[in-house]
Amino acid sequence: MLDKTYRPDEVEERQYARWEAADAFSAKLDPAKEPFTVMIPPPNVTGSLHMGHALNNTIQDILVRFQRMQGRDVLWQPGTDHAGIATQMVVERQLAEEGIELDRGLPLARGNSRHIGREEFIERVWAWREESGGTILKQLRRLGATCDWKRERFTMDEGLSEAVLKVFVALYREKLIYRDKRLVNWDPRFHTAISDLEVEQKEVNGLLWHFRYPIGGSGAEGAGRFIIVATTRPETMLGDTAVAVHPEDARYQDLIGAYAVLPLVGRRIPIVADDYADPEQGSGAVKITPAHDFNDFEVGKRHGLEMVNVFDRDAHMNDTVPEAYRGLDRFEARRRVVADLEALGLVEKIDDHRHTVPHGDRSGVPIEPYLTDQWYVDAATMAKPAIEAVETGKTVFVPKQWEKTYFEWMRNIQPWCISRQLWWGHQVPAWYGPDGEVFVAHDAGEAAGLAEAHYGKAVELTRDSDVLDTWFSSALWPFSTLGWPEETEAVKRYYPGDVLVTGFDIIFFWVARMMMSGLHFMDQVPFHTVYIHALVRDEKGQKMSKSKGNVMDPLDLIGKFGADAVRFTLTALAAQGRDVRLAESRIEGYRNFCTKIWNAARFNEMNDCRYAADFDPAANSQRVNRWIVSQLVQVEPKVRRAIEDYRFNEAAQALYQFVWHTYCDWYLEFAKPQLQGEDAAAQAETRATALWVLHQALFLLHPIMPFLTEELWQQTGEGDASLMTLSAWPKFDDGLTDAEADAALNWVVRMIGQIRAVRSEMNVPPGARIALIVNEASGDSRARIGDHEALIKTLARVETLAFDQAVPSGSVQDVLDECTLVLPLAEVIDLAQERARLNKEVDKLNGEITKLDKKLSNAQFLAKAPEEVVAEQRERLADSQQAMSKLQSALERLASA
RNA sequence: GGGCGUAUAGCUCAGCGGGAGAGCGCCUCGUUGACAUCGAGGAGGUCCCUGGUUCAAUCCCAGGUACGCCCACCA
Numbered sequence: 001m002l003d004k005t006y007r008p009d010e011v012e013e014r015q016y017a018r019w020e021a022a023d024a025f026s027a028k029l030d031p032a033k034e035p036f037t038v039m040i041p042p043p044n045v046t047g048s049l050h051m052g053h054a055l056n057n058t059i060q061d062i063l064v065r066f067q068r069m070q071g072r073d074v075l076w077q078p079g080t081d082h083a084g085i086a087t088q089m090v091v092e093r094q095l096a097e098e099g100i101e102l103d104r105g106l107p108l109a110r111g112n113s114r115h116i117g118r119e120e121f122i123e124r125v126w127a128w129r130e131e132s133g134g135t136i137l138k139q140l141r142r143l144g145a146t147c148d149w150k151r152e153r154f155t156m157d158e159g160l161s162e163a164v165l166k167v168f169v170a171l172y173r174e175k176l177i178y179r180d181k182r183l184v185n186w187d188p189r190f191h192t193a194i195s196d197l198e199v200e201q202k203e204v205n206g207l208l209w210h211f212r213y214p215i216g217g218s219g220a221e222g223a224g225r226f227i228i229v230a231t232t233r234p235e236t237m238l239g240d241t242a243v244a245v246h247p248e249d250a251r252y253q254d255l256i257g258a259y260a261v262l263p264l265v266g267r268r269i270p271i272v273a274d275d276y277a278d279p280e281q282g283s284g285a286v287k288i289t290p291a292h293d294f295n296d297f298e299v300g301k302r303h304g305l306e307m308v309n310v311f312d313r314d315a316h317m318n319d320t321v322p323e324a325y326r327g328l329d330r331f332e333a334r335r336r337v338v339a340d341l342e343a344l345g346l347v348e349k350i351d352d353h354r355h356t357v358p359h360g361d362r363s364g365v366p367i368e369p370y371l372t373d374q375w376y377v378d379a380a381t382m383a384k385p386a387i388e389a390v391e392t393g394k395t396v397f398v399p400k401q402w403e404k405t406y407f408e409w410m411r412n413i414q415p416w417c418i419s420r421q422l423w424w425g426h427q428v429p430a431w432y433g434p435d436g437e438v439f440v441a442h443d444a445g446e447a448a449g450l451a452e453a454h455y456g457k458a459v460e461l462t463r464d465s466d467v468l469d470t471w472f473s474s475a476l477w478p479f480s481t482l483g484w485p486e487e488t489e490a491v492k493r494y495y496p497g498d499v500l501v502t503g504f505d506i507i508f509f510w511v512a513r514m515m516m517s518g519l520h521f522m523d524q525v526p527f528h529t530v531y532i533h534a535l536v537r538d539e540k541g542q543k544m545s546k547s548k549g550n551v552m553d554p555l556d557l558i559g560k561f562g563a564d565a566v567r568f569t570l571t572a573l574a575a576q577g578r579d580v581r582l583a584e585s586r587i588e589g590y591r592n593f594c595t596k597i598w599n600a601a602r603f604n605e606m607n608d609c610r611y612a613a614d615f616d617p618a619a620n621s622q623r624v625n626r627w628i629v630s631q632l633v634q635v636e637p638k639v640r641r642a643i644e645d646y647r648f649n650e651a652a653q654a655l656y657q658f659v660w661h662t663y664c665d666w667y668l669e670f671a672k673p674q675l676q677g678e679d680a681a682a683q684a685e686t687r688a689t690a691l692w693v694l695h696q697a698l699f700l701l702h703p704i705m706p707f708l709t710e711e712l713w714q715q716t717g718e719g720d721a722s723l724m725t726l727s728a729w730p731k732f733d734d735g736l737t738d739a740e741a742d743a744a745l746n747w748v749v750r751m752i753g754q755i756r757a758v759r760s761e762m763n764v765p766p767g768a769r770i771a772l773i774v775n776e777a778s779g780d781s782r783a784r785i786g787d788h789e790a791l792i793k794t795l796a797r798v799e800t801l802a803f804d805q806a807v808p809s810g811s812v813q814d815v816l817d818e819c820t821l822v823l824p825l826a827e828v829i830d831l832a833q834e835r836a837r838l839n840k841e842v843d844k845l846n847g848e849i850t851k852l853d854k855k856l857s858n859a860q861f862l863a864k865a866p867e868e869v870v871a872e873q874r875e876r877l878a879d880s881q882q883a884m885s886k887l888q889s890a891l892e893r894l895a896s897a
Numbered sequence: 898g899g900g901c902g903u904a905u906a907g908c909u910c911a912g913c914g915g916g917a918g919a920g921c922g923c924c925u926c927g928u929u930g931a932c933a934u935c936g937a938g939g940a941g942g943u944c945c946c947u948g949g950u951u952c953a954a955u956c957c958c959a960g961g962u963a964c965g966c967c968c969a970c971c972a
Contacts (some may be wrong), residue, residue, distance in 0.1 A: 005934080203969085208972080221940080230972055278971070286972050295972080356970070401901065405967070408900065412968085504967080535966090568924060572920085579965090585921055592934045603931035649911070653919075668931075753938095760926070760938035848916080855915085860952035869953090871917055876916065 002605055002715055006598035008562025011711045014725050016141055018710075024725045025146040027075035029489055032673050036072035037497035038064055039478050039527070040147060041506065042155065044083035046090050047138035050052045051536040051544060052146050052503060054554035055511040055580060058531055058567045059648060060501045061145045061531075061564075065703040066643050068146075069729035075494045077481050078147035080134050084425040084470040085190060085362050091125050091424070104191065106314075117467075118423050127429040129154075132797045144706045146725070147709035153481040155473040156426070163319065163480035164426045165442055165520065172440040176378045176520075179430075179438060184417055186370030188315030188330075189363035192421040193374050195469060196414055197508055198368055201356040208353035209234050209338060210282070212346045213243060213260040216268055227252070227260055227271065228283040228348050232355055233292075234341070235333040237262070238321040239310040240269055242288040244299055247273035249284050263346050265322060265338065284657040290373045309371050318530070328643040330368075359618035374465065375428060379516070386515035395515065395525045397645050402504060402532045409508050416513075418469045423469030432462050468779050478526035495522060499529040507532070527561045531576060531646050534579045536570075557587055564705035565591035571704050587639050593656060597701075600664050600694060601712045607675045611717050617692060617736055620684055623787065624670040625689040627741040631662050632693050638727070639700050652704060654820060659697050666749055667693070669795055691716065699730050744784045748791065751819070755796035758821055761819050771800040771822040775809060785819070807893075820886070831894065845884045852877040 019025065027035075038060050043053060064076045095101065095116070101108060103115035116124075134154075140147065153160060171177040176348040184193040211234070212226035221244070227243055245261050256273045269288075276299050277286045290300025291309040300307055312318045315330045324340075325333050341347050358367045372894040387410045389395050390403055390781055397403045419428060431439045431447040437454060439461065441447035452458050478497055482490040491812045496518070502511065511530055518526035537543055544551045557566050573580045635658045642651035667690070674686040695717055698709040702724050711726040755772070764770060772792070774785055782803065785792065789801050807822055852873055862870060 002931095004934090079912080201968095232972075276972095281971060293972085355972095405901070408968075507966095508900080581902095583909065585920080586909075589920060597932045599932035599935090601931085605930065643959065653911075657919090664932085665936085732945095756937060757939085763926085807943065852916095854952080858952060861915095862952080864952045865915075873915075 001125065002598070002602045002712075004602075006562070006594055006708060008564065008707060008710075009559070011758060012142070012144070012558075012563055012707045015707050015710045016144065016716075018723065019146065019725050022257050022723055022726065024151055024723060025076070026148050027490070027494065028073045029493060034072060035069040035493050036064070036074045037527075038074075038499055038501065039481065039497050040076065040078050041479060041502050041510065042079045042474065043136045043155075043501075043517065044079040044086050045080040045133040045136075046083055046086045047080075047136045047156065049136050049143070049554050051552055051554055052583060053136065054138070054143060054535060054566065055536050055570045055574065056501060056503065057140055057143055057145050057314065059531070059574065060642065061143070061567075061706075062571065062648060062703040063499060063501070064146060065706060065725070066729070068725075069703070069727065070377045072730060073493075075151070075490075076145075076147045077151060077494075078137060078145075078154070079153035079477075079481060080137065080139070080155070081470060081474055082425065084420055084467060085183065085192070085194075087129075088424040089362070090420050091121070091128050093126065095121075095124065100379060101289040101551055106343070111113065111440055120349065121423050126229060126558055134564075141633075142555060142558055142563060144327075144567065151481070155470070155477070157310075158485075159483060160473060160476070160480045161426055163476050163484055164468065165429055166485045167441055167476060168426075168429055168468070168472075169758075170521075176381060177440075178376055178378065180376050180415075181373045183291075183294055184374050185358065185360075185368040186313070186368045186372070187313075187360040187363050187365065188311075188368055189360065189365045190422070191313045193370075193372060193417055194367065194421060198361045199358045200267070200361045202359050203354060204357050205353055206232050206353050206357070208351045211237065211263070211287075211341055211509060211749045212347035212348050212400055213269075213287075214261050214346075215255065215271075216261040216679050219359040221276070226346075227255065229285050229287040230282040232353060233316070233334070233637065234337045236289045236292045236310065238317070238325060238333075239268070239289045239291050239308040240265075240287045241290060241306045241308055242269050243271045243285050244274040244277040244288050245271060245285045246275065246277045246279045249277070249279045250560040251284060264325075264340055270303075270305075271880060272305075275297050275304065285302060291500065292369050294369055297369070297371075307371060308815075311368060311370065315368050332335045334730065335471050339673060341405060374417050375430075377382075377412040377418055377472075380414045382516040382520060383413045383512070385519045386410060386512065389515060389519060395528060395530060397532060399528045399532065402507065402530070405504070406507055406512065407510075412510055413512075416469075418472050420469055421465075422467050424474060425470065428464040428466045428468060430464040432464065433459050435598045438464075471509055471513055474510055476874075478514055478518055479522055482489065484521075495526070496524045497527040499531055499745075500527040501531045501533065502719055503535060504532050505535070513621040526880045529646075533574060536580045536582055551585070557584075561587045561591040562594060563709070564708045565594050566594065567706075568652060568704055571648045573649065575647075575649045584642035587829050593660065594705070596660055596664060597705075597708060599697075600659070600668065601716055602692045603668060603695060605639060605716060607614075607687060607690070609675075609687040611695070612688055612693060613718070615688045615692050617689065618733065620685055620689060622674065622685050622689075623741050624667065624674070625685055626738045627670075627745040628663065628667040628689065628693050629736050630738040630742050631658065631667075632696055633734075633736045635697075635699060636730060636732055643703065646703075655697070655701055655704070659701070663693060663697065666705065666745075670745070670791055673790060673794065695733075696730050698728065699724065743780075744787070747781070747784050748788045751785075752792060752796045755792070755798060755821060759797065762823070763838055764823065766797070768823065769799045771802065772796075772798045772818045773805050773808070773822050774801075775805070775807075775820060777819055781819070835894055838887055838894065840885065842887050842891070845880050845887065849877065849880050874891060 019496070040060065041056065060076060068074045086808065092102065092817055094114065099111065100116055103117055103119055108115065137152065138333040168177060174312055184201050185196065187194050208230050210228055210230045212228055215225040215227060229243060231237065240262050244255065255271045257271065259268045261269045262269050264581070276295060277284060288296045288299050288305065290296045290305050308320050310317055310321050311330065317325045317333050325336060328336065329510065338347065338843045359365065360367050388408060392408060397406065429440060429442060431441065431444065432438065433451050439447040440451040441450055444461070448458065451461055479491060479495050482488060482494055484491050500511065514526045517522065523676045532681040535543065542549045554566060565587050568580070569587045571582065572590065573582065573586065620626050620629060633656055639651045640652040642648065642654065671686050671690050674682045677683060698712055702709045706725065710724045713722070714720060759770065775781060785801065792798055793801060807820060856873055856877060
């Protein structure tokens with residue numbers, strides 16, 4: 001017996017365990033089946049499940065469950081990402097609580113008692129990972145995700161690290177990885193370089209300071225002349241090595257080639273002519289700090305300027321600046337510089353200024369352009385095949401518009417800075433000789449060999465201490481997880497993958513880089529389709545964030561409404577090209593849908609509908625049964641195609657409509673008289689059909705709502721022996737569609753709906769003696785009414801139903817398609833209201849008739865519109881006119897009454 | 898500055914070159930043995946504006962307005 005209500009909390013855990021016990025999720029390496037591969041976007045090992053993950057993985061799970069049911073050999077590859085900075089932060093914070101900090105050659109911070117070195121730190125990270133890493137993968141199970149957990153990978157695993165090593169060395173030898181000294185985005189909080197993508201531009205209210213730099217040199221010297229420069233970053237003036245003016249700027253012609261004396265520092269800095277200086281901007285003169293500004297860096301290179309780096313890695317002032325400023329934090333230095341210049345009378349003015357400041361996306365602090373040696377990938381070269389692959393359709397984006405975003409970025413791609421000054425990550429496989437000569441190799445032994453060949457003797461080597469950007473290893477995910485560089489069966493079978501499901505925010509970070517590395521090392525695109533889904537926002541369209549307090553926790557929602565309700569909601573809202581605005585009321589609505597399905601199953605159970613493996617719907621004789629089967633058969637391709645085309649919301653919509661509004665609202669009502677009637681054959685057929693149709697619908701629902709459907713299949717279907725998760729998608733014979741039953745019962749449905757509407761609008765009391773008289777109806781309609789008289793009487797609460805009878809006087813009539821609804825006058829409560837209602841109908845029809853008349857009297861329309869459209873419009877006009885005449889006579893009767 | 902997207906019922910959103918839809922909310926009625934986490938019915942919309950293409954435009958095109966997002970940025 002089914003419980004009174006569906007209890008997801010009790011069912012979900014049990015069913016998930018059954019699936020795992022049956023090994024339902026594992027890739028089978030089965031050569032008889034066509035493979036289907038989905039690579040999970042590996043969540044950060046530090047992460048926990050948020051709504052974005054819930055959407056992302058619901059979609060993937062729908063796809064893989066659907067494909068398994070289609071008979072494919074599915075690999076859904078799970079795993080986590082070591083998330084360099086994020087993880088290091090987490091563990092560092094934990095260590096700090098124990099009074100431990102990393103030995104970075106700096107004194108201990110207050111409150112801390114000891115330093116630890118790199119090795120010990122890395123041990124601590126692994127220990128942390130053992131204990132609390134990867135909780136998100138456990139959370140994915142609660143969502144119902146059917147990843148192949150036995151194949152779980154971690155980007156710091158031995159195998160994946162091997163892939164990273166091989167890729168780095170290979171790219172270095174192909175000169176696609178190189179070392180360079182240039183400005184990088186430096187994060188002063190984490191003391192590391194970050195890539196362009198990890199920099200977030202934030203708009204802030206700042207100030208624009210205008211400084212007066214005294215002109216030095218023979219000519220203008222002593223004349224007390226100044227050149228005015230403006231800056232948003234006063235502290236960097238300590239590193240100025242020039243002032244630039246536009247070569248054609250008339251104001252400064254005599255100063256080009258002269259020099260200014262840098263206040264506070266006393267350095268003589270040249271005044272150079274460079275197009276970079278915009279005469280329209282401020283004074284037209286601009287201070288040049290080549291070591292701390294990307295534009296200035298270029299100017300510096302053009303003019304051979306000195307590059308003075310004024311910061312240490314904490315963004316404190318270093319020893320290149322005058323004593324008074326050394327060791328100051330950059331913001332403190334700013335205040336001091338401004339104050340000192342003010343004291344010297346060198347501040348021309350200070351304006352309010354709104355501008356953007358680059359911030360580290362993880363640290364949240366302003367980043368500094370900083371001159372260091374780093375490792376770079378020649379992304380522009382690697383991007384070329386990746387661009388071509390999308391241009392030629394080897395990989396397609398869904399929705400297609402994202403290809404434009406991809407192209408835009410890939411065609412303007414900059415060198416990718418891949419080295420990070422962190423400890424947690426893949427250490428750069430480079431060793432340096434005593435003179436700084438670099439040897440890139442797979443291991444220390446190979447490096448030693450290279451060094452010996454270079455120097456002619458054995459030398460001591462020092463390994464590069466940097467680690468690689470986390471995304472460097474993620475970029476290899478589609479093949480490194482399969483065992484590459486080993487030539488495994490899995491690599492051969494599951495690469496290239498089929499579809500990658502991800503959010504647009506990750507196109508640059510990950511998708512683009514997988515494309516580049518996949519094409520380079522595997523000669524094939526890593527996936528044929530990239531499905532880009534929306535961002536999950538709150539119901540007001542705001543991005544969910546902890547600071548706004550509008551975060552919805554998927555686990556809470558699963559606890560409250562069940563995983564299936566959450567999954568179905570996300571699916572129903574996941575229309576292409578639009579953000580998902582998630583309101584709890586929506587989930588509640590779909591939780592009710594779960595309940596509805598459950599109750600439909602209970603109805604079957606209570607009516608002795610028993611599962612029969614050999615039931616053949618084609619043998620049905622009852623029209624209502626042929627009808628519901630026909631309706632079901634028409635839903636299946638809608639659902640299948642919607643999933644195949646990534647239109648998940650349409651699949652959800654079609655299923656919701658069918659199960660609730662066709663099966664429950666109408667079919668089960670139609671079935672009741674047969675289930676409770678005397679005709680044993682009809683009863684048996686209806687019992688079997690009701691349950692069979694429900695089961696088929698459960699199969700169609702299964703990829704979206706796996707738990708509920710599995711539970712009902714177990715309880716009302718084949719029982720313990722069979723798992724829906726391992727079963728095939730239903731395949732229906734075309735012969736099961738039944739045009740005759742469709743036409744008849746769809747007509748009956750409409751008729752009952754209309755009678756109910758009239759009853760309701762006329763406020764007809766429940767027991768009223770309402771009659772339906774059929775006079776001018778066509779043969780079809782007469783047959784339909786005759787065949788389903790009992791249903792119409794019961795469901796529309798009609799007392800008598802008669803053919804070819806005069807409408808009795810003293811009654812009110814209404815028009816329903818081809819029939820007349822008759823109601824004794826005494827039963828009508830409000831004649832005026834009924835008159836108003838009929839008049840409103842007349843107005844509506846009048847409008848319709850006028851419109852159609854006009855259209856059909858337009859010669860152009862008749863000449864150019866397709867025949868069937870013209871015919872259809874004619875038919876509509878005829879229908880409207882007929883209805884109108886009946887309405888008129890109904891009104892006349894009402895008037896004379 | 899460049900690119901992309903969105904504008905349809907009170908709200909959240911589907912949809913479509915030829916009769917404006919759903920869910921939620923709202924109103925009315927309903928405790929008939931699956932389900933009140935329910936059933937029946939209803940109200941509610943110049944489909945953002947202007948122009949163009951077309952026999953026909955909410956839909957296609959152009960321009961505009963508003964909002965959102967991404968990328969790059971002025972010292």
